Amino acid sequence: MSAAAGNVITFYSYKGGTGRTMALANTGYALAAEGRGDVLMIDWDLEAPGLHNFFPELTDERDEYPPRQAGVLELFEDAQGIAQRGHRLDGETAREFWRTAKARRFIEPTSQGALHLLRAGRLDQSYGERVNAFPWQELFKLWPDLFRAFVEDLAADYRYVLVDSRTGLTDAGGICTSLLPDRLVVVFTPNRQSLVGVAGQVQRAVGHRGRSSDLRPLLVFPLASRVEMSEDKLRQEWRYGNGQTPGYQPCFEHLFEQTYNLSECDLEGYFDEVQVQHATSYAYGERIAVRDEESDRLSLSRSYERFTRALVETDGPWTFGRAVQRRVDPETDEQAEHVLEGLHRAYEWNTEKARHAKRLDNALIGGSLGVVFAGLLIYLGLSLGPEGNTPPFTSWMVSTVLIASLLIGVRFLLAPHQRFTIHARAANALGREPTLFEAAAGPYAGREYPVAMLAERLAQIEAEADDALMDPRTRSPLKFQPPGE
DSSP, rough: SSSOEEEEEEEEEESSSSSSHHHHHHHHHHHHTTOOOOOEEEEEESSSSOOOGGGGGOOOSSEEEEEEEEEEEHHHHHHHHHHHOOOOOHHHHHHHHHHHTTTGGGGGOSTTEEEEEOOOOOTTTHHHHHHOOOOOHHHHHHOHHHHHHHHHHHSSSSSSEEOOOOOSSHHHHIIIIIIOOEEEEEOOSHHHHHHHHHHHHHHHHEEEEHHHHHOOOOOOEEEEEEOOOOOHHHHOOOOOOHHHSHHHHHHHHHHHHHHTTTTOOOOOOHHOEEEEOOOOOGSSSSHHHHHHHHHTTTTTHHHHHHHHHHHSSSSSSGGGOOOOOOOOHHHHHHHHHHHHHHHHHHHHHHHHHHHHHHHHHHHHHHHHHHHHHHHHHHHHHHHHHTTTTOOOHHHHHHHHHHHHHHEEEHHHHHHHHHHHHHHHHHHHHHHHHHHHHHTTOOGGOOOOOHHHHHHHHHHHHHHHHHHHHHHTTTTGGOOOOTHHH
16 A cells, blocks of 8 residues: 555445444554554444444533534535535535635544544434435535545545445445545445445446546455354355355455456455454444454454454455565566556556546537527627617527537537546556556466566557547447456
8 A cells, every 4th residue: 555645445334233333443443553644534424423432532421412523414514505606616616615614623533642533413403304404416416526525635634534434325325435435345244135235336336436537446345244253154155155145255256356357366365364253242332342352363353453454554355465576686677667657657648638638528518508608698688788789589599509519519529528538547547557566466466477467458558548549430438448347
């Protein structure tokens, strides 16, 4: 993982009762206790907030509805008010909004000094009504850059930002899994509904990332939780499958092979170490095992510590426990650096081309709409002047629509949206290759000459993008299919 600050990690579960919030609290505490930097936890499970209950220093049970610190809900209510007033809503104004909103004033420190919490919201009498009425989908359509800008603003001060997502298929859950994270933890219990649900959400989240202008790779880490260790036969059947039971290990191996274009995905070592066992004593109340118990080989705290290290120290669960291939030959080292520099240049070029195409597409669409709107305003202005000077409405509007149609025709000929999609996908693919290469994963696993494969992948990605751009029949971006899409 990069040493840069601000890694956003979402914890998601398809069903409740999987121990998702407990996993996040233990991961956050472990990161802070191990001195890995400042950690911020965000409670985005707005319908059932409870992350604060794991930290007794932040709770107050004297009142049924205590006046709590404001949080996520109040911040986005302010943003919704701005959006409804029709201001210019883009990435620049989103970043400016969060700078002035000063979300940090709502962040509370825990007893573990490096660990902080941003609550779901103020739990007063109106909280439930406000949560149910909040239009997440409408806000996203009005101001899509708002959500990523939110975590970017907070991540500037924190090494890790851990987001507790809503369960199921919800607008808020989609935001937390698709828009926000660099890494996505999917917490599941060994049953069919939980397993199928998280697998579907992984496909939706990774698919959205591949189609979007967000060029960050999204790495997914499955976490089997509340595994009953006393039922050895059932435990093995649910892990490996038995013809009737699907088996979560082969399920995720197949899913990752498709998603990340891996020639082979072996999660045996990962799931040997990364499982959270069921502990009866932790079924009562909200406790953090990493804080409350001694860490030994069979303890719950050791399970969370192993998962935390896998999450932040590996480049994907398929690399767990695998020694990274070291390039010891100076000539090979120099070749690798040269190819990696080429990858970086190609990534930067495609990123800039994608941004330019997006700006051109927005300008042509906005210009065509602006011409029609301006034509109506000018006609109305002339209509209020002296009689006899007003041109016929039909001819005036025909001329206006013709100009707008010309701009739409230019957009069709230049195809900026298709070009944006092609360049964005190419940049996304190029951004993933160095991670796979350094981890000796995917097409580089077991290769005697991984540098040659790296150079081949660079040429292949660029060639596929060029082919898509030059397709004379459809100019369709669908011909370009980089790894993982």
